[in-house]
Amino acid sequence: MLVGKAIKNFINYSLVRLGIDTIDLYQPCRLDNSVPVEDVPGTVADLIKEGKVRYLGISEITAEQLRKAHSVHPVTALEIGYSLADRQIESGLLPCCNYL
Numbered sequence: 001m002l003v004g005k006a007i008k009n010f011i012n013y014s015l016v017r018l019g020i021d022t023i024d025l026y027q028p029c030r031l032d033n034s035v036p037v038e039d040v041p042g043t044v045a046d047l048i049k050e051g052k053v054r055y056l057g058i059s060e061i062t063a064e065q066l067r068k069a070h071s072v073h074p075v076t077a078l079e080i081g082y083s084l085a086d087r088q089i090e091s092g093l094l095p096c097c098n099y100l
Helices: 003-020 039-049 063-072 093-099
Strands: 025-026 053-059 077-079
Touching: 003 025, 003 077, 039 063, 039 093, 053 063, 063 093
Parallel strands: 025 053, 053 077
Antiparallel strands: none
């Protein structure tokens, strides 16, 4: 799992560079569609167990991706485009968030 190894390397580097023991929220940018959705939350869940990260956040995902990610580890934060001009998330993603 190359993605998991890369995430762990970046987290370890960030901890050293910032001079801290724990990152409060790790929120990767858009998920890579060539990588199974569960891989990133699974890696972050490992980092949470190790005490290097406190919470998992995810950016720009669909309701189905959120369900899959949340089944691996609870998602604490979600970053998604939402405005009066773009209300697409009201029909799928927001109800999913309320359910989880």
